[in-house]
Amino acid sequence: MDSQHTSRRSFLALAAATPVAATALASCGSSGPGAAKAGEATVWYLSGAPQETIRQDAVDAFNEANPDGKLAVTLFQNDAYKTKIKTAIGANQAPTIIWTWGGGGLKTYADAGQVEDLTSWFAENPDIKDKLFATAFPAGSVGDKIYAMPCETVSPIVLFTNKAVFAQVGVEEPTTWEEILALVPKFNAAGIAPFSLGGQSRWTNMMWLEFMFDRVGGPEVFDAVFNGEADAWSNPASLQALTMIQDLVKANGFINGFQSITADSNADQALLYTGKAAMMLHGAWTYGSMKADGGDFVSKGDLGYMNFPSVAGGKGDPSNTVGNPSSYLAISSKATEEQKTIAKNYFKTGLLTDKENEAWIASGSVPIVNGIDSKLAASDDAEWLKFVYDTSANAANFAQSWDQALSPTAAEELLNNIEQLFGLGITPEQFATNMNAVIGK
Amino acid sequence: MGTVITPSRTGRSTGSLAWLVLPALVMFVGFGIIPLVGVVVLSFTNWDGIGAITPAGFANWASVLTDPGLPHALGVTFLVMFLSWAVQTPLSILLGVFIAGHQKYRAVLAVLYFLPLLLSSAAIAIAYKALLDPNFGLGAGLGLPFLSQNWLGRPALAMGVVIFIVSWQFIPFHSLIYQGGVRQIPKSMYEAAEIDGAGRVKQFFFMTLPQLKNTIITSSTLMIVGSLTFFDLIFVLTGGGPSDATRVLALDMYLRGFRGSLMGPASVIATILVLIGLALALLLQRLGGRGGASSQLEGA
Numbered sequence: 001m002d003s004q005h006t007s008r009r010s011f012l013a014l015a016a017a018t019p020v021a022a023t024a025l026a027s028c029g030s031s032g033p034g035a036a037k038a039g040e041a042t043v044w045y046l047s048g049a050p051q052e053t054i055r056q057d058a059v060d061a062f063n064e065a066n067p068d069g070k071l072a073v074t075l076f077q078n079d080a081y082k083t084k085i086k087t088a089i090g091a092n093q094a095p096t097i098i099w100t101w102g103g104g105g106l107k108t109y110a111d112a113g114q115v116e117d118l119t120s121w122f123a124e125n126p127d128i129k130d131k132l133f134a135t136a137f138p139a140g141s142v143g144d145k146i147y148a149m150p151c152e153t154v155s156p157i158v159l160f161t162n163k164a165v166f167a168q169v170g171v172e173e174p175t176t177w178e179e180i181l182a183l184v185p186k187f188n189a190a191g192i193a194p195f196s197l198g199g200q201s202r203w204t205n206m207m208w209l210e211f212m213f214d215r216v217g218g219p220e221v222f223d224a225v226f227n228g229e230a231d232a233w234s235n236p237a238s239l240q241a242l243t244m245i246q247d248l249v250k251a252n253g254f255i256n257g258f259q260s261i262t263a264d265s266n267a268d269q270a271l272l273y274t275g276k277a278a279m280m281l282h283g284a285w286t287y288g289s290m291k292a293d294g295g296d297f298v299s300k301g302d303l304g305y306m307n308f309p310s311v312a313g314g315k316g317d318p319s320n321t322v323g324n325p326s327s328y329l330a331i332s333s334k335a336t337e338e339q340k341t342i343a344k345n346y347f348k349t350g351l352l353t354d355k356e357n358e359a360w361i362a363s364g365s366v367p368i369v370n371g372i373d374s375k376l377a378a379s380d381d382a383e384w385l386k387f388v389y390d391t392s393a394n395a396a397n398f399a400q401s402w403d404q405a406l407s408p409t410a411a412e413e414l415l416n417n418i419e420q421l422f423g424l425g426i427t428p429e430q431f432a433t434n435m436n437a438v439i440g441k
Numbered sequence: 442m443g444t445v446i447t448p449s450r451t452g453r454s455t456g457s458l459a460w461l462v463l464p465a466l467v468m469f470v471g472f473g474i475i476p477l478v479g480v481v482v483l484s485f486t487n488w489d490g491i492g493a494i495t496p497a498g499f500a501n502w503a504s505v506l507t508d509p510g511l512p513h514a515l516g517v518t519f520l521v522m523f524l525s526w527a528v529q530t531p532l533s534i535l536l537g538v539f540i541a542g543h544q545k546y547r548a549v550l551a552v553l554y555f556l557p558l559l560l561s562s563a564a565i566a567i568a569y570k571a572l573l574d575p576n577f578g579l580g581a582g583l584g585l586p587f588l589s590q591n592w593l594g595r596p597a598l599a600m601g602v603v604i605f606i607v608s609w610q611f612i613p614f615h616s617l618i619y620q621g622g623v624r625q626i627p628k629s630m631y632e633a634a635e636i637d638g639a640g641r642v643k644q645f646f647f648m649t650l651p652q653l654k655n656t657i658i659t660s661s662t663l664m665i666v667g668s669l670t671f672f673d674l675i676f677v678l679t680g681g682g683p684s685d686a687t688r689v690l691a692l693d694m695y696l697r698g699f700r701g702s703l704m705g706p707a708s709v710i711a712t713i714l715v716l717i718g719l720a721l722a723l724l725l726q727r728l729g730g731r732g733g734a735s736s737q738l739e740g741a
Contacts (some may be wrong), residue, residue: 082700083699083700086490086491086699086702087490087699089491090490090491108489108491108492108702109491111492112489112491112492112493114491199594200593200594200679200680200682200683255576256575256591257575257576257589257590257591257592257594258594259591259593259594259595259682259683260573260574260575260591260592260593260594261574261575261576262570265570265571265574267574267576267577270576270577271576276576407702408489408700408701408702409489409701409702409703412696412697412700412701412702413701416684416685419682419683419684420684420685423683423684425684
């Protein structure tokens with residue numbers, strides 16, 4: 001491993017061989033966001049309200065309490081961050097603390113020796129490990145080693161509805177896939193899109209696959225893919241789920257022009273709260289922004305939510321859910337000892353403090369802290385929070401988002417194929433063939 | 442004309458001035474040639490951008506060259522190249538000729554035309570994306586249903602949108618080049634033409650256009666080679682979508698390399714891009730003819 005590292009670095013050195021290039025690159029690096037002053041560690045977070053403020057506040061509070069070992073924050077937009085962090089780590093310009101979704105991305109960092117093994121640190125600090133949801137740890141681990149500290153909130157994917165629109169059309173909220181299909185023509189006849197979808201972002205479409213695969217064939221179908229079994233995508237349940245999704249597309253189940261809508265602009269949420277769409281499958285994190293941007297939509301109780309409906313004859317437990325079991329913070333192995341100490345101190349004393357938990361709850365999210373359910377009832381959003389907590393805690397299986405669970409290579413191929421599947425450019429069989437080719441890559 | 446240059450003086454000045462090339466040469470080697478060699482080397486390796494680099498032989502080349510995605514991306518690239526050239530060239534020439542006049546109002550208009558040139562591609566893409574949003578964009582805002590199309594969601598429409606925005610962004614630049622070209626044409630030629638009874642249209646087709654030959658070659662080279670590397674605008678606007686309808690070669694390279702963590706195949710595509718770019722530039726030079734660098738002005 002070490003000799004290979006050397007070869008990579010000497011290659012990079014070759015690429016920057018001329019003195020001019022080398023100085024220019026070095027000076028770019030030192031002014032870049034990855035660098036830090038002495039006695040300071042860096043952390044990269046995702047931007048976007050309301051999470052951004054809570055992250056910033058947590059760091060500010062930590063810095064106030066630790067004037068000798070401060071953290072400098074840089075915020076990035078979701079989709080931009082995914083490539084930014086990869087490039088930074090590859091160029092040895094990673095921040096001290098790396099915000100990640102865990103899973104396959106974290107595994108590539110760990111395999112390359114770019115992130116610290118935190119197993120022994122958690123063993124020395126059992127109180128921290130016991131404080132957090134046990135379900136949050138698998139996606140932060142590779143094999144039996146823990147490489148990232150679970151943090152922030154649990155975010156299952158939820159089926160949101162606009163109750164006012166349902167009342168206007170005079171229909172009931174669906175509890176099965178068959179009822180969803182029956183609702184589609186009714187909403188279309190009323191000039192309302194059945195489902196909002198930010199299809200240009202692609203992972204938004206993927207959430208549909210995650211639930212359909214689970215409801216039709218159970219979690220085993222995707223587990224086989226994850227474990228690298230040959231031809232796992234050609235499972236009959238997989239083909240059936242893909243066909244059902246294309247049926248929904250063909251029936252105009254998704255808003256006209258969904259391929260032009262991105263999730264980063266929150267336009268998909270706006271379609272729901274403005275009543276242009278009746279339903280939306282989206283992450284629990286959108287509750288906060290719909291509450292903030294949707295006027296009185298959330299406060300007057302028009303927002304409905306439920307776990308994804310069951311499919312008749314399907315094998316999946318209807319209590320299963322998918323999404324992000326938590327967010328994760330890893331420590332760069334390239335950081336100095338001083339920076340690592342600051343980072344670990346932040347993990348120990350700066351994260352999921354009572355104050356931060358209150359802020360998460362106020363934003364409509366459930367922090368991954370055991371026993372937090374007792375604090376949820378006092379919130380304005382008690383009903384919603386209880387729903388999220390129960391959905392997460394009672395799920396027979398909580399699957400991690402596929403694009404995060406898989407390796408970056410397989411995830412990119414998956415998203416490409418999902419986009420074509422939703423555009424009806426490929427058949428379920430072609431989808432399975434294309435995806436079988438990247439299993440285990 | 443009046444100065445006499447002795448051979449010895451010429452020889453001395455060229456010799457002593459050769460070092461002036463050095464800064465440009467160092468920059469070109471440092472940021473052009475060396476990374477290029479690096480990319481070619483990388484194309485024969487497997488690298489995920491983070492871990493170790495392992496040699497892969499010709500496996501990447503074989504996989505990319507047999508991937509149906511490559512001819513598709515090539516096709517899209519050449520389509521973008523051709524369409525943006527075909528739309529921009531006539532419009533730029535007309536605008537360039539128009540603003541080459543010396544009236545004051547033309548100067549004001551010229552300043553307005555150049556505004557898009559001042560904006561970054563990413564900003565333009567974000568602005569157009571918001572304007573073209575089928576539900577909250579221009580169509581919905583102005584109540585004009587025909588503007589509320591699935592602009593970025595249908596392959597043909599998305600391609601049209603890309604060409605439109607590229608043209609909107611770069612026509613000002615090429616108009617500027619043509620304006621300069623038109624102003625170089627001696628007035629005396631037009632005066633002569635007027636005496637011979639040639640009207641405005643005839644003057645344009647038989648004098649202005651032929652006189653602009655070299656300008657057209659310059660501008661076309663910039664457009665064609667430039668469109669090979671179109672990336673930022675398309676990346677922000679469509680991300681190569683819908684499906685892969687606007688996935689040009691440069692974007693394909695980026696998505697494979699940085700999204701898919703396949704630096705080897707991405708380097709193969711980068712190498713192919715360089716080869717195509719070189720071939721095109723040489724071809725255009727040839728089209729310009731041997732005298733391409735010489736002036737067409739009278740007496741020169």
